[in-house]
Amino acid sequence: MKRRSREEEHTGFQEGSAYGEDYDLQTDFVMVYGINSSMPDRIQQWKAQGYQVHLMTGVSWGGYQDYLNGQFDGRSHWDEAQRYKDGENIIHGTSVDIPYMVPTVAYSDYLIQQIRPAVDAGVDAIHLEEPEFWVEGGYSEAFKREWRNYYNEPWIPPHESENAQYHASKLKAYLYARCLDRLCSALKEYSLVRYDRPLRFFVPTHSLINYTQWRIVSPESRLLDLPSINGYIAQIWTGTSRTANVYEGVRAERTFETAFLEYGIMQELVRGTDRRMWFLHDPIEDDPKHTWEDYRVNYFKTLTASLLHPGVSHYEVAPWPKRIFEGQYPGADGSGKEGIPVDYATVLLTLIHALGNMDQPDIHVIGNDVKVGVLLADSAMYQRMRTGVETAGSMLKYDGTNEVELTDEYALDLLNFSSFYGLTLPLVKHGLPVRPVQLDNVRRFPSYLDEYRLLILSYEFMKPEYPDLHSALAQWVRDGGALIYVGDDSDPYHQVKEWWNQGKRHYQSPREHLFECLGLSPDSPGGMTAIGKGLLLYLPVRPESFAESAVAGNRFRDGVRKAMAGLNDPRISWTPANYFMLRRGPYVIASVMKESIHEHSLDLKGCYVNLFDSELPIVRHVTIEPGQQGLLYDLEYEHAGNHGIIAASSRTEGFTEDSREIVFFVKGPQAVRAAARIYCSAKPVSATIHVNGQEAALPFVWDAETQTLLIRYEHQAGSVRIQINKQ
Known part of the structure; x- marks a missing residue:
């Protein structure tokens, strides 16, 4: 394993409690969570342990009762809580006094004041978590005021029309982008003026796929337009990825496949930029009713899905390690409560420290390596409601368990998000490494699509926010790309008042404008058309239809193969695999x-x-x-080096080796069983552990064929010295 400095910040975790030896994961950085009177002391405690220390706090919710109740500035701010149509506040968790907020200017200024003490305490960075505005919201007085200021017209209830809903959601995304820009800019300036110290800001956020599926609006790619933001945490874990979807007509959890797509779109968020992305994993999840075995199985699925995206090599290894190592959850039979199984704790620590070594220059895909993208835009979040149908009582309400009670077929169909999964799961399930591609980035980065030869697009569940996207897409096709367009123009959101149906030229859907840019008639029949060096394959059907049956899935896969063959390039091929x-x-x-x-x-x-x-x-x-x-x-990897530590469930430091001995130091959560496998050129005569001046023998197993040594030990408080004496 490579030696690395904590300043590299490859691995980290978030924790709301004070420092604790029982859950000290020994990563590179820690995000002290939450703003309260104990915050400065908690920051100093973690700093004293050698960590790079960041602060994390919720930007859309939190323990902000002094603001809501008027102690902060003398006036009540409960009119800024997000609200359902019936006037009920949208709350986070189960506490009625923690609502999701409309991010007004006053609220932003309040957060600046609340976060400033963390800057004074010397944190290296600040994470503003989960800028979220629920689709079902938009009825509070504060939102009505923001509507009037933004659109220069009286507020329109979002449920009255697709147009009102679409524009309410656009406003929601704008408001959180404004809030984050105001916060980050003000506090960065404060840090430089007061301390001459640069300050970094990151946004931990769910994936665009999950927010769309769960019917939440967030700025997502819009954050790329804010220079004050330095990067993101991709908040993807079992709780998001186990959300059921439909494949071949069957609705079920598909944790690995969903996570693979979720991590893919988050990798795309920073591709080609200098912004940092950490991928999150959670060895358990927010829902406390699952068994330890369920947590373990799904953790392996999400972790593996993230590692299949090598463009990212930084990780938040766990939220809430105290919850993991001190919490109790059902055992194998689903009854009772027990602490983390001993072997699972050891495996977790081994994986956590392996993640710090994933920045590898040698990347090799085994199997299908053709890059196929399915375009996805922020606007997918804007059209997650249809007029005339009540959904607030039957859709997802986040209460820490992700449970959903579905009371009608419409709600079930909406939550499935089959218009997206119908274009991705049939390909992923047959071994094609599909990546969701951020449509909005096409106009941000001129060469953004260069590594793709085949793209899939539908405007039946999202819309292009700017017409120049089509000029870029058309040029990409003419230069040799294959574009598959799927859609029958039946989506009612085609009629929202946007650029394609305003001004001198009117189009019934944005597809018609795209086809015009490609030199095609708006009423072109389905089929394949050569365009320059590339081609368009037009499938005039609903994209969700490809999720409805095995026959439909095969029909879609056949279309993809047809488009690949049309490029007449032997490198563009796909061998089905599982x-x-x-x-x-x-x-x-x-x-x-x-x-x-x-x-x-x-x-x-x-x-x-x-x-x-x-x-x-x-x-x-x-x-x-x-x-x-x-x-x-x-162990047969040609560049492995055959020296040092192969894997360990500890942070290892100070590794030295000579002809007589190997010495290194280990750190980890107190009383957790650990293991390490080490290269050792000769069978050792002994292994010892040194703790507080006391020496004890360690059992070891030496493998002569691989010249590796396995040792097992138990973590102690602080740093522990291990010595291997050779023959």
């Missing part, structure tokens, strides 16, 4: 899917260390069954 596999340096990452072309396992032969096993065993034949994942360290 797995994804990727090498990142010595690490081999693989996932085998169910509901695919067959139910065969993936069999690997070689010499590996299994990082999903707490004993870090050496395995020469690995079998990954459908529905399972694997993370392996390849």
Whole structure:
């Protein structure tokens, strides 16, 4: 494992409690969570342990009762709570005094005052979490005022028409972008003026896929237009990725496939920029009713999905480690409560420290490597309601469990988000590494589409916010790209008052303008048309239809193959498979899917260390069954170096080796069992652990064939010295 400085900030976690030895994960940085009187002391406690210390706080909700109740500036601000149509406040969790907020200028100024003490305490960065405005909101007095200021017209109830809903959602995204820009700019200036110290700002946010599916509006790619923001955390975990979707007519949880798509769109958010992205994992999740085995299985799925996107190598390894290592959850039979299983705790720590080593220059895709993109825009969040249908009582309300009570078929269909998954799951399930591509970035970055040869687009669930997107897409096609357009123009949101139907030229849908830019008639029939060096394949059907049956899924896959063949490029090919596999340096990452072309396992032969096993065993034949994942360290990797630590469930420091001994120091959560596998050129005569001046022998297992050594030990408070004495 590479030695690295904590200043590199490859791994971190968020924690609201004071420093605790029992959940000290020994990552590079910690995000002290929450603004209250204990915040400065908590910051100093974590700093004293050697961490890079950041602050994280909710930007759309929090314990801000002094603001709501008027103690802050002398007036009540409850009119700024997000509200449903019936006047009920939209609350976070189960506490009625913590509503989601309309981000007014006054609220932004309040947050500036609240966060300033963290700057005074010397944090290195600030994370403003989850800028969220619920689709069902838009009825508070504050929002009505913001509507009048933004649109220069009286407020229109969002449920009255698609046009009102679309423009209410656009306003919601704008308001949180304004709030974040005001906050970050003001506090960056304060830090420089007061302390001559630069300050960084990051936004932890769910994926665009999840926010759209859960019917939440957030700025997402709009944040790229704010120079005051330095990056993001992709908040993707079991709770988001296990949200059910439909494939071949069956609604079910598909945690790996959904996470694969979610991490993909978040990687796209920063591709080609200098902004930082951390991928989040959660070894449990917010819903406390699942078993430890359920948490473990789904954690492996999300972790593996993230590692299959090598453009990101920074990770938030866990939110709330105290909840993980001190919390109690149901055991294997689903009854009772118990602490984290010993072996799961060891595996978690092993994986956490392996994540700090994922910035590998040697990346190799094993299997299909053709880049196929499905375009997705922020505007998908803007059209998640249809007029004349009540949904607030039957749709998702976040209460810490992600439970949804669906009372009608319409609500079920809306939450499925099949218009998107119908264009992605049929391809992902057959081993095509589809990536959601941020449509809004096409106009931000001139070469954004250069690495793609085939793109899939539909305006039946989103809209292009600017007409010049079509000029860029048309040029990409003429230069040799294959564009598959899916849609029958039946979406009622085509009629919202936007650029394609305003001004001198009117189009019934934005598709008609796109086709004009491609040199085609708006009423062109379905089929394939050569355009310059590229082509357009037009499928005039609803995109959600491809999720409805196996026959429909096959029809869509046939269309994709037809477009690939039309490019007449042997490099653009697709061999159906039921797995994804990727090498990142010595690490081999693989996932085998169910509901695919067959139910065969993936069999690997070689010499590996299994990082999903707490004993870090050496395995020469690995079998990954459908529905399972694997993370392996390849001992035969030619650039491995055959020196140092291969894997360890500890932070390791001060590694030295000579002909007589190996010495290093380990740190980790107190009393948690740990393991390490180390290269050792000769069978050792002894292994010892040194704690507080006391020495004790350690059991070890030496493997002569691989010249590696396995040791097991228990973490103690502080740094512990381990010594391996050679023959």
